[in-house]
Amino acid sequence: MTLLDAVLSALDALRLHKLRSALTMLGIVIGVAAVIAMIAVGGGARQQVVAQIRSLGANLLVVTPGNVTQSGVRLGAGAASTLTDEDAAAIMNEIPSVQVTAPFLRGGAQVVAGGANWATTIYAVDLGWFEAREWEVESGRLFEPEELSRGAQVAIIGQTVAANLFPGMDPIGETVRVRNVPFRIVGVMARKGQSSWGQDQDDVLFVPLVAGRQRVIGRNQANARAVGAIYVKVRDGESLSMAEADVKALLRQRHRLQPHQEDDFAVRNLAEIAATREASARTLALLLAAVAGVSLAVGGIGIMNIMLVSVTERTREIGLRLAIGARQRDILRQFLFEATGLAAIGGAVGVAFGMAAAYGTARWAGWPLLIEPGAIVLAVVFSGLVGIFFGWYPALRASRLDPIEALRHT
């Protein structure tokens, strides 16, 4: 009996009981889907972290107001007004390893120009922001120091905002209204493109910190000098963790915190954020691995069960095949192929579902979709092995049948 004959015969047998075959495959489908999703999620999360560090720069600290717990998770924003632009200035002036600080506020708003309007993200910044993020204007200019200090109503827009509010026009010198406050456009930023997590970084509008705080974003803040966060860019070659410790000490002193009091701010570097992200990705991957393991085992037992039923049902067929010249190993192979076929087809369907799940997760979490072809091959091969493992015993039983008794079976 040739291999092709054996494969065709196995598929034939599976086709005979379509529903039963499909239900039997279900466990394998779920298991393999989980494996594929697991690998994709793990890879995607890691990829995202790497890309994020690359896009923001590894030598950037992020200072945010509010408490932190030991695990680094922010709890409430009760002391949200504690961080000010004066803190930023102090960090810049008093810590030598700091290259620049960028206090800023962020918020969403509808912006209007002429008949067009567009929902975008507003950043209220000073010049430090552009230096910290290493981002330049393409046309026009950055803010003048004088505009920053007096809170002039000027704005710089990203490429996406320019394209949507001023299609085919030069936006420089035009006016946009942000929450009904008019701002004159002085610059357009260079294109930055999509961030690694799928966010359009060019969909943005910058205003001077003072103007933004007073007229657009920070109007309801209790403290008139409060900022949403401060970027601290550490000089190349300086230790990030030492700079972090310096910033903490300085802010504790400035905020007059007693030794027994907790920080009313949080300093995080991107390595830390990366670690947190990776830890949660690992947890998810572990969970999926457990699901995969359990459902592959359950799926395998399901295959074993259905194959035992099939062997009993087809005892007379086995007897007949033996009578016309099938050897024991031909029978063994026939049933092994059926079990393996069930598992491998289940595996292929599982790959499809797993890829769909990975795609969905990537979209939802803003990760790049990362599916390695090797993982797919591995998943299908592995499910085939599950089929062989759990199909072995039923197939062995079939091949050991006595032809005379098998033929007499009713």
Place this chain on the structure above:
Amino acid sequence: MAPLIETQKLTRLYRLGDETVTALADVSLTVDAGEFVAVMGPSGSGKSTFMNVVGCLDRPTSGSYRLDGEEVSRLDADRLAAVRNRKIGFVFQQFHLLDRLDALSNVELPLIYAGADRRGRRERAAEALRRVGLGDRLHHRPTQLSGGQQQRVAVARALVNGPKVLLADEPTGALDSRTSLELMALFQELNREGVTVVIVTHEPDVARFAARVVRFRDGCVLSDARQRPADAAAELAALSAEKAEADAAAEAAA
């Protein structure tokens, strides 16, 4: 020339707990190529046991069995499978066709295990079906065929690999008298073409068509006699003529 089938003191015991059942006791029998033998005997006399040993489905407890000059009573399972595939054609009482396959694929099965190539296989299977008069039923499934036709498919399957002997255990057991007669006519035709046929039956009406009748009792050969076989084809023709006459008479009466 050596006989096709030659058994010497063939014994088959079954152990049931403490008891030993003697299914075959010292059976010495020879069948030459080209013979048509009917094996008869009451139920439990060892006919099936004999056929199973002769068909290499079973091995004797003791004694010797030479098939086509080769001692096969001590071969291992794989060798026996090969012998069954090449030299034996089985026909069973319950046909044992696979319902999910059409007639052609059913007949093809022995060739698959013989390792024949695909194209030659289908051609030979079709040829075997034509030989049993089912050339126009190649793609019918067993459920779409009458009992007599199903048994013919089984005969084609037994013939397809060119066996030395056709073994049939109660082949007419599931057929009515007319289809039984048709099957016997087919066996006689095949026998005339040179196929050796051994059938087990407890119906004297079926045994009439064999040229030799071997009777078993309690696992032993009771008698072994040659006879002038009845002509199944002729009886079939007579039956048809009778029926035609009866139909004509019925028509005239109406």
